[in-house]
Amino acid sequence: MIELRDVSKVYQIGEERVRALDHASLHVRPHEFVSVIGPSGSGKSTLMNIIGCLDTADAGEYLLDGTPIEAYTENELARVRNIKIGFVFQSFNLISKLSAEENVELPLIYQGVRTSERRERVRQALAKVGLEHRSKHLPTELSGGQQQRVAIARALVTRPSLILADEPTGNLDSHTGGEIMDMFAELHEQGNTIVLITHDNDIARRAKRVVHILDGRLTEVTL
Amino acid sequence: MSTPLYAALSRPGPASFFNFTFLPKYATYFVNGVLNTLLLSIFSVLLAVIPALLLALMRLSKNRLIRGISGAYIAVFRSTPMLVQLSIIYFGLFNAIKIPNIVIFGFLRLNQFIPFVVALSLNSSAYVAEIFRAGILAVDSGQMEAARSLGLSQWQGMRLIVLPQAIKNILPALANEVVTMVKESSICSSYGCMELMWAAKTTAGATMISLGPYVLIAAIYFAINYPASKAIEAVERRMRRGDKQ
Numbered sequence: 001m002i003e004l005r006d007v008s009k010v011y012q013i014g015e016e017r018v019r020a021l022d023h024a025s026l027h028v029r030p031h032e033f034v035s036v037i038g039p040s041g042s043g044k045s046t047l048m049n050i051i052g053c054l055d056t057a058d059a060g061e062y063l064l065d066g067t068p069i070e071a072y073t074e075n076e077l078a079r080v081r082n083i084k085i086g087f088v089f090q091s092f093n094l095i096s097k098l099s100a101e102e103n104v105e106l107p108l109i110y111q112g113v114r115t116s117e118r119r120e121r122v123r124q125a126l127a128k129v130g131l132e133h134r135s136k137h138l139p140t141e142l143s144g145g146q147q148q149r150v151a152i153a154r155a156l157v158t159r160p161s162l163i164l165a166d167e168p169t170g171n172l173d174s175h176t177g178g179e180i181m182d183m184f185a186e187l188h189e190q191g192n193t194i195v196l197i198t199h200d201n202d203i204a205r206r207a208k209r210v211v212h213i214l215d216g217r218l219t220e221v222t223l
Numbered sequence: 224m225s226t227p228l229y230a231a232l233s234r235p236g237p238a239s240f241f242n243f244t245f246l247p248k249y250a251t252y253f254v255n256g257v258l259n260t261l262l263l264s265i266f267s268v269l270l271a272v273i274p275a276l277l278l279a280l281m282r283l284s285k286n287r288l289i290r291g292i293s294g295a296y297i298a299v300f301r302s303t304p305m306l307v308q309l310s311i312i313y314f315g316l317f318n319a320i321k322i323p324n325i326v327i328f329g330f331l332r333l334n335q336f337i338p339f340v341v342a343l344s345l346n347s348s349a350y351v352a353e354i355f356r357a358g359i360l361a362v363d364s365g366q367m368e369a370a371r372s373l374g375l376s377q378w379q380g381m382r383l384i385v386l387p388q389a390i391k392n393i394l395p396a397l398a399n400e401v402v403t404m405v406k407e408s409s410i411c412s413s414y415g416c417m418e419l420m421w422a423a424k425t426t427a428g429a430t431m432i433s434l435g436p437y438v439l440i441a442a443i444y445f446a447i448n449y450p451a452s453k454a455i456e457a458v459e460r461r462m463r464r465g466d467k468q
Contacts, residue, residue, distance in 0.1 A: 054371055074377060078376040079374060081373070081374050083374070085372070089368060093366065097388070154373070
């Protein structure tokens with residue numbers, strides 16, 4: 001599923017070279033629910049960007065579904081992101097001018113899915129997160145928890161091989177955050193592969209497997 | 224109109240503030256001047272839009288060299304006087320390229336228009352680029368993140384998601400740039416562009432009425448720009464209200 005081998009990434013910030021990932025290796029099998037935990041500045045976001053094909057590593061190898069992605073061009077990576085990965089972000093990142101259902105529909109439009117099939121899949125995805133009754137609302141008309149559920153529906157609608165969540169509860173109160181985590185647990189039971197990135201121990205513990213990241217190095221932990 | 228007040232105001236004299244006795248004879252200078260000034264400013268800013276967008280995108284590029292080129296252009300045009308830029312472009316560039324002496328619409332003399340439009344829009348590009356850059360940066364970075372995560376490339380995300388949202392921040396500032404250009408274009412009178420300032424200078428020279436023509440064009444500039452900037456403000460307020468909902 002995900003195979004990171006000795007992946008390194010260095011950033012040049014002004015005069016300083018920051019080693020965001022230092023020979024990081026990680027293997028995630030299909031249907032696994034893995035959380036990556038680490039403090040801010042530990043390389044979490046870089047790891048997420050690389051796993052999510054938003055950025056490429058300087059050194060090392062990354063196989064996604066058995067295909068090495070280092071050689072891909074920006075356009076090919078965009079296609080991989082569209083087909084294989086569903087993203088959920090801390091700040092939801094819904095397109096503010098589009099309604100809930102239009103946001104969910106967007107990745108399908110880029111895939112070239114037919115209109116009738118798009119409608120049906122959008123309806124199903126919104127029903128799955130319990131928001132079918134709010135489908136016409138703009139993001140600004142929805143609560144934080146609802147916006148995150150729309151974002152989850154948007155991530156699910158393409159039936160991705162991997163759901164990648166970056167601090168999905170970070171902008172939510174603990175009750176709403178709990179509901180979102182229940183939703184991830186349920187998605188996992190339905191057979192989805194999930195990688196969840198967080199700094200919160202209680203959130204990380206909801207996953208079956210926890211990986212710790214510090215100074216760009218990864219270690220397996222048992223909580 | 225033969226009241227003593229009118230007589231006092233219009234008494235011929237070099238420094239009389241309200242001496243507009245030149246008007247009957249020179250009115251066409253000012254009418255053509257307004258047209259030239261408006262066309263000059265609007266064209267310059269419109270022509271600046273495409274290079275400015277390019278400069279702004281280059282400025283936001285990850286590539287140091289591309290960023291540097293755009294930064295240098297902006298720095299040069301913002302740090303040197305407009306009159307100097309105009310002189311260099313007028314005597315340099317348009318010494319090499321000759322524009323034919325053709326009059327269109329009855330008032331627009333091409334060889335006394337195109338060099339100035341080019342000079343003003345090269346200058347304006349630098350300022351409009353900064354307007355674009357600020358407008359693009361004002362869009363939440365999560366929008367680009369979302370666009371890319373949904374399967375758009377960097378360029379598609381910019382074109383389809385970020386730029387449409389940035390337009391709202393950009394348009395009022397762009398309109399304000401036209402207002403600025405209406406004033407700045409007066410500098411083109413130095414090289415014989417027949418806009419408002421040239422009309423005043425020429426009239427003052429020909430009639431020896433040294434104040435009246437300038438008072439008149441000050442009033443005209445004000446009558447163009449003040450309502451325009453008030454209108455822009457109103458539109459901006461309305462757009463902001465639309466945001467909150």
